[in-house]
Structure formats: structure tokens, C-alpha cells
Amino acid sequence: MNLIDKYIAEVGKHLPRRQRADIEAEIRSTLEDMLEERKQGQTQDDEALIVELLKEYGSPREIAATYKTHQYLIGPRLFPTFETVLRIVLAVVAGASLIGLGFSLTKTGWTGPEFASAMGQWFGGLIGGLIAAFGNIALIFAIIERTQAANQFEKEVKEWDPKALNSEPDPDRIDLPDHIATLIFTVLGLVIFNLYPNVFSIRFVSDGMWVTIPILTATFLHYLPWINIMGLLQIVFNGFMVRQQEWKPVTRILGILMDVAGMILAVIILRTPGIIGVTPESLTALGITQAADELSRILSSIPTLVITVIVIVTAIKVIKSFIRLFAVKSRSPYLIVK
Amino acid sequence: MENDELVQNVLLELRRGTLSIAVLSQLSKEEYGYSLLKALSDKGLEVDQSTLYPLLRRLESQGLLQSDWRIVDEARPRRYYVISTQGKEILNKLKREWSAMVDTMQKMLS
Numbered sequence: 237m238n239l240i241d242k243y244i245a246e247v248g249k250h251l252p253r254r255q256r257a258d259i260e261a262e263i264r265s266t267l268e269d270m271l272e273e274r275k276q277g278q279t280q281d282d283e284a285l286i287v288e289l290l291k292e293y294g295s296p297r298e299i300a301a302t303y304k305t306h307q308y309l310i311g312p313r314l315f316p317t318f319e320t321v322l323r324i325v326l327a328v329v330a331g332a333s334l335i336g337l338g339f340s341l342t343k344t345g346w347t348g349p350e351f352a353s354a355m356g357q358w359f360g361g362l363i364g365g366l367i368a369a370f371g372n373i374a375l376i377f378a379i380i381e382r383t384q385a386a387n388q389f390e391k392e393v394k395e396w397d398p399k400a401l402n403s404e405p406d407p408d409r410i411d412l413p414d415h416i417a418t419l420i421f422t423v424l425g426l427v428i429f430n431l432y433p434n435v436f437s438i439r440f441v442s443d444g445m446w447v448t449i450p451i452l453t454a455t456f457l458h459y460l461p462w463i464n465i466m467g468l469l470q471i472v473f474n475g476f477m478v479r480q481q482e483w484k485p486v487t488r489i490l491g492i493l494m495d496v497a498g499m500i501l502a503v504i505i506l507r508t509p510g511i512i513g514v515t516p517e518s519l520t521a522l523g524i525t526q527a528a529d530e531l532s533r534i535l536s537s538i539p540t541l542v543i544t545v546i547v548i549v550t551a552i553k554v555i556k557s558f559i560r561l562f563a564v565k566s567r568s569p570y571l572i573v574k
Numbered sequence: 575m576e577n578d579e580l581v582q583n584v585l586l587e588l589r590r591g592t593l594s595i596a597v598l599s600q601l602s603k604e605e606y607g608y609s610l611l612k613a614l615s616d617k618g619l620e621v622d623q624s625t626l627y628p629l630l631r632r633l634e635s636q637g638l639l640q641s642d643w644r645i646v647d648e649a650r651p652r653r654y655y656v657i658s659t660q661g662k663e664i665l666n667k668l669k670r671e672w673s674a675m676v677d678t679m680q681k682m683l684s
Binding site: 255259261262263265266268269270293294298299302303 | 606607622624625627628631643650651652653
């Protein structure tokens with residue numbers, strides 16, 4: 237087997253099986269033609285000429301690659317759809333993973349080795365989940381790319397009707413019911429916290445008398461001025477947005493700041509010890525010994541659960557706002573007050 | 575990116591676009607790969623084997639060329655390519671388009 241045979245065999249390894257023999261024969265024929273021409277009037281030995289010729293012709297892998305029609309996994313036709321699907325699925329995987337983390341943190345708390353271990357496990361799981369999701373989606377799109385499904389895609393592209401844009405939601409339009417609901421609940425919350433804080437209490441009949449244990453203590457109510465400031469800001473902001481009807485970069489940034497500030501305040505309050513009035517002692521003092529521990533344990537785990545939910549919900553909201561903020565290409569650089 | 579590299583990239587795109595027309599135009603009589611390479615080179619168009627051979631296959635799979643293996647003059651077996659009837663029709667259309675394109679570009683560049 238001479239060097240040309242070895243070269244052709246090496247190219248053949250990377251060629252599609254169906255065309256291999258034919259392409260190999262053609263490369264051989266060309267190489268021999270070229271060699272014959274170069275031999276004329278040359279004093280160099282055959283081996284040196286062949287080495288020079290093959291070097292010029294190209295590496296076997298490179299030559300084989302030029303015969304392949306599919307040089308990509310997912311082509312330009314399907315790539316935008318692939319990107320969209322990938323974004324959605326990765327966001328869902330990350331969201332589900334965060335919710336899972338929230339549940340495990342209600343068991344471990346926010347400090348200590350159990351917390352560290354839960355965080356480690358969560359992070360490993362998240363990375364693994366994201367990689368698996370990416371791999372599966374890439375595989376599905378690679379299959380679509382190589383099958384008839386791609387023709388269906390082309391058909392849809394050809395039959396595309398600009399009128400269909402009318403049914404597309406405008407990403408800059410505000411979600412009106414969401415803002416109105418926030419307004420109503422913020423007003424309600426402020427009224428209750430300021431005027432009727434005892435609404436949050438446990439009531440029961442003991443020895444023929446109604447007994448009330450307030451759930452929120454004076455420690456909690458100590459934060460009331462801050463809650464009021466946040467609440468009023470929310471009312472002003474949501475009222476403004478309901479009037480504006482449309483997101484602008486400035487209002488998106490304001491919204492993000494309000495969400496983050498609200499989250500920080502909530503976390504500070506909920507991490508303060510003694511904000512909940514139902515303790516084993518307060519229950520025992522009232523003669524409730526049965527299930528006192530169990531009841532107070534359930535109530536004391538509520539802040540951690542609420543913190544987790546608040547952090548997750550705020551994170552999702554803030555990420556969505558950031559995506560909208562940077563994804564919108566043509567936007568007005570100023571705020572029009574209507 | 576250096577200016578030279580930018581120029582090379584644009585030239586590469588230009589050559590890639592015109593190569594199919596050049597190849598079809600040279601195959602009114604039978605040629606094998608290497609002889610076609612030299613015919614193109616003699617007329618001033620230098621093409622790599624790694625570009626020409628896959629292009630010949632593609633044009634053949636599109637029905638614009640026909641080919642068969644033959645031994646001529648007791649030489650080694652070679653694959654001879656020639657333009658097909660469909661290829662001739664396409665080449666005529668492409669020639670007209672090319673002339674129009676050259677006119678347009680000349681108007682723009684003059």
C-alpha cells in the first residue's frame with residue numbers, strides 16, 4: 237500500500253458510505269493525473285513528489301468534509317425556532333429547579349451544613365438538568381433538520397400572512413388586570429395592617445370563652461412605616477402604569493427597583509425573630525398543651541416558606557423585565573407622560 | 575479584521591457565486607475533473623480541487639451535468655462530465671442574468 241492508497245483510505249473513513257467508492261476512485265484518478273504531470277522533467281524521487289502533492293491537496297478530513305452536504309447540526313432555517321424553544325425549556329427547567337430548592341430549604345433552613353449540602357445538590361441538579369434539556373432539544377432539532385419535517389417548516393414560511401401579526405400580543409402593553417389586582421390588594425393590605433392587624437389571629441373557644449391569639453407581634457408592627465412606604469409607592473406606580481398602558485425602559489427599570497426593594501423588605505421582616513405571636517409558650521399559657529409544639533412548629537416554618545416563594549416570584553419577574561428591557565430593539569429613549 | 579482579509583472574504587463569496595456558471599460553460603464538451611481544472615486555470619480562473627469536485631457532484635445531482643467512468647487512450651479510468659439538456663437551459667438563463675448583473679454593476683461603479 238503506497239502513500240496515495242493510504243491517503244485515499246483515510247479520506248474514505250470520513251465519507252458517506254454510499255458515495256465512498258465513487259469519490260475514492262475520482263480522487264485517485266485526479267491524484268495520479270497530477271503526479272504524472274509533475275513527474276515530467278523532475279529529478280525528485282516519487283515519494284517526495286507524492287508527499288508534496290498530498291500536502292497541497294489537503295488533509296483527508298478536510299477533503300472528506302467538502303463532500304458532505306450537512307455540515308451543520310441545525311441549519312439556518314430551523315435555528316431561530318430552536319433558539320426560542322431552547323429559551324422556553326431552559327427557563328422552565330430553571331424555574332422548576334428553583335421551586336424544588338424552595339421546598340428543600342423549608343426543611344433545612346438558611347444556615348448550617350444541611351443548607352450548604354442542599355445548595356450543592358440543587359446546583360449540581362440544575363446544571364445537569366440544563367445540559368440534558370439542551371442535548372435533548374438539539375437532538376430533536378437535528379432529526380427534524382434531516383427529515384421531511386423541515387419541508388413543513390418551509391411551507392409555513394411560504395404561506396406566512398402578515399395579517400397574522402394582528403393576533404400577536406404587544407410585549408410593551410401592560411397586563412391591565414394584573415396591575416389593577418396589585419392596586420386593590422395593596423390598598424386592602426395597607427388598610428388591614430394599619431387598622432385591623434388583629435385579623436391575622438387564631439381564635440378558638442376555651443372554657444366557654446372566645447380566645448384570640450394575634451399571629452403578628454409588636455415586633456412585626458414595628459416595620460409598619462416601611463410597609464406603608466412600599467405600599468404607597470406600589471399604589472402610585474401601579475396607578476401610573478394603568479394610566480400609561482404601556483411599558484417604557486424607564487418604567488421597567490422602576491418596576492424592577494420596586495420589586496427588588498419589596499423583596500428585600502419582606503426578607504428583612506420575615507427573618508426577624510419573634511414576628512409571630514403563636515409560640516409553644518403562648519399556647520401552653522392558655523392551657524393548650526396538646527399539639528402546641530406541632531402547631532407552633534408549623535407556624536414558625538411559614539416565614540421561610542414565604543421568603544422562598546417571594547424570592548422565586550421576584551426573581552422570575554425581574555428576569556422577565558430584564559429580558560423585555562433588552563430584547564425590544566426599537567424603543568423610545570424618553571418617557572411620554574400622558 | 576484586516577482590510578486584506580475583508581477583501582479576500584468578499585472575493586471568495588463572489589467567486590463562489592460565479593463558479594457554477596463557469597463550470598457549466600466549460601462543459602459543452604466532455605472533460606474529466608483534472609482537465610477541467612486546467613481548462614479553467616488556462617482561462618484565468620484558479621479553483622481548488624476540493625472546491626471543484628464536490629461542485630461537479632452537486633451539479634450532477636441537480637441534473638445539470640451527466641457523467642460516466644471511461645478509459646480513453648489506454649490511460650487510467652476517469653470520470654467524464656458533460657452538460658445535460660437541462661443544464662444547457664439553465665446555463666442560458668444564467669448567462670442572461672449574468673449580463674444584466676454586469677450591466678447593473680457597471681452602472682453603479684462607473
